[in-house]
Amino acid sequence: MRAYVDKDECIGCGLCAMTAPDVFRMTDDGKAEAYADTTEENKDAVQETIDGCPVCAIRDEE
Ligand code: SF4
Numbered sequence: 297m298r299a300y301v302d303k304d305e306c307i308g309c310g311l312c313a314m315t316a317p318d319v320f321r322m323t324d325d326g327k328a329e330a331y332a333d334t335t336e337e338n339k340d341a342v343q344e345t346i347d348g349c350p351v352c353a354i355r356d357e358e
Pocket of ligand 1: 306
């Protein structure tokens with residue numbers, strides 16, 4: 297499973313990249329992307345980003 301960031305919604309606050317840096321990173325356009333799969337080890341941090349994103353731009357997809 298890999299999270300998905302809707303770049304049209306993302307406001308570039310950086311929260312997800314700080315909370316789960318092994319899954320999310322900021323890109324040159326100032327938006328976030330998920331660059332790695334959600335794993336057993338990081339799934340709690342990923343869920344925290346989904347819950348914490350101020351504009352609900354992150355989804356967890358199969
Ligand atoms: S937490 Fe949400 S708004 Fe902030 S950078 Fe991540 S995806 Fe974008």
